[in-house]
Amino acid sequence: AVAVGSILDNGDEVVSNSGDRVVLQDNQGNLRVLKNDDALLRQPGSQVQTETFGDGSTRTTVTREDGTKIITIRDANGRVLRRVREFADGSRVVLFDDTEVAEPVDIASLPEAREQAIVVDTSDEDALRRALTEAQARDVGRTFSLNQVRQIRKVRELAPELDLDAVTFATGSAAIQPSQAEELTSLGRAMSAIISERPGEVFLIEGHTDAVGSATYNLALSDRRAETVALALSEYFDVPPENMITQGYGESALKIPTLDAERANRRATIRRITPLLRQAVLDN
Template sequence: MVRHAPPQVSAPLPPPPAPQNLTPLPANPAAAQGPRRLEDFRSERREVQEGGRTVITEPGRIIIRDPSGGSFVRHDENERFRFGARDIQTQRVGNETRTVIIRPDGSQVITVIAADGSLLRRIRRDVRGEEFIIIDNSYRDPRAVGGFYVDLPPPVVRIPYDRYIVDAEDAPPDMIYDTMEAPPVDRIERRYTLDEIRYSPNVRMLMPSIDVNTINFDLGSWEIPPDQASKLQVIADGLNRAIQRNPREVFLIEGHTDATGNDTDNLSLSDRRAESAAELLTQQFGVPAENLTSQGYGSQYLKEQTSGPSRINRRVTIRRITPLLNGGVASLPPPPPGIAPPR
C-alpha cells in the first residue's frame, strides 16, 4: 500500500473576520443543497462588498472573503433538520429567533439564533418534555479574546499517529468506536464556541479524527453514490453508540477538496460534501441530526500533497468535539432560565 505524506498537525490559517456583523443567511433557501454539481449554479452567485469583505451568496451558502486573504463558508443547518419533520415553527423571542423542528414522534429540535445570526443554543426536547442542551454558545468564557479565530500552539500528540488520525478504510471497527469516544490529546484550557472550533485548526486538533476514506467524491460533485453509502455503516454504528451513551455528544463532519479549482468553488464544494455525509448518516443510518454539525475547508488540508486531481483529497473527516464545547469537563454551567438540565 502506498502511504502518502501525513497532513501537518499544525495548520495555521489567517483569522476569519470578527463575528460582530455576520451576514444573515437566507431565511429559507430553496433546496439548501441545490443542484448536485457545482457548475450547475455558478451563474446564480452574487458578489457584494461589505466593510472591506467580499460576500458571495449562492443557493444555500454564503462565502466570506476577508481582505487578509482568509475565507470561510456558512450554511443554515436547520435545513438538514427538516428531513422527516411533522411541523416547523419559527418564533421570535426578544432578540432571538427560535426554530422548532417537530418530528413525527413528537420530539423536537430547537435552534436558538442571536440577532447577529450566530448560533446560541441547540436543544433536543424528547417526547416526555425532557430537554438536553446539545450546544450552548450563550456562555462566553472570560478568557476568550477577539473573534472566531483562536491562536493556539499545535497540540502535543503523545499517541501513535494512526490512533490520532484514523484511516477508516484500514481501521478495525473497535478502533473507530474507540476514536468516537476518545479524550483530547492535550490539555483543553477553556470552553470554545462552535465557531471557534470550526475556524481554529489547532483547537480542532486537540481531538483525534477519522478520515472517512472509504468514500470519495467525483470531481466537482458532492453526491455519495449508493455503492459507497453502505461503507458508512461502521462510522454510523460508532456515532450511534457514542450518542446512546451520552445524548449530548457533538461530532463535526469536515469536508475537503483537492487542490484543483478556485478557492470559492472549493469552499462551497467541501461544505456540501460535509453536509451530504451528515444527511446520509441521518437519513439512512438514523444518526440524530442535531448531534452532527458540518463545515467545509476547501483544499486547505490536503492528505496527498499534489496540486492536481486527487480522489484521496476529496473526502470527509469526522471529529468528536464535545470536550471542546464543554471545556473538557463532564458538567456545564447551569442552563439558561426555563431550560431543564440534562438528566
C-alpha cells in the same frame, strides 16, 4: 437574499452566494461559509416553526413525530448560537451554547498540531465505537465555543480526526455512490450507539476538496460534501442530525500536497468535538 458585495454587521463581505450557501471574507482575507444548518434537521414528518426577534436573531423549533424537539438559536447574521434537544418527557440536553461571550483564543499558546488521525478498520463497528469514544482532545485547560472549533484550525485539531477513506468524491461533485454509503454502515451504527448512551455527544463532519478551482468555489463545494455525508449517516443509519455539525474547509487541508486533481483530497473526515465544547448539560 444577501447580495454579493454587501457587508454584514460584523464587517465580513459577501463574496459568493449560491443560494444554499454564502461565502464570506473578513478584513484579513480569510474565507468562511455560512448555510442553514437546520436543513439537516428537517426530517420527513417534522414540523418547523421559526420565530424572529427584534434584534434579528431567530429561534427555530423542529418537532418530530415522537415529540422530540430540536431548538436552535441563531444570531442576526445566521450563525448558530445554541442547540437544545428536548425529549418527549421534558428532559433536555444542551448540545452547545455560544450565547455567552467566549474567552479569546491565544493561538500561540496552543500546542502544535500533531499527526493523530485515528487509524481503525472502518468496517469494524466495535473498533470504531471504541476509537470514537476513547479519542481524547488535547487538554489545554479550557473549553471553546462551537464557532471557535469550526473556524480556528488549531482549536479543532486538538481533537483527533477519523479519515473516511471509503468516501471520496468526483471532481466538482458532492454526491457519494451507493457503494460508498454502504461503507458508512459501521460508522453510522457506532455513532448511533454512542449518542444513544450519551445524548450530548457532538461530532464535526468536515468536507475537503483538492486544489483545482477557485478557493471560493471549493469552500462551498467542500461544505456540501460534509452535508452529504451527514445526511447519509442520518437517513440510512439513524444518526441524530442534531448531534452532527457540518463544515467545509475547501483546499486548506490537503491530504496529498499537490495542486493537481487528486481524488484522495476530495474527502470527508470526522472528529468527536464534545471534549472541546462547553460541557453539555442534561436537565431532568
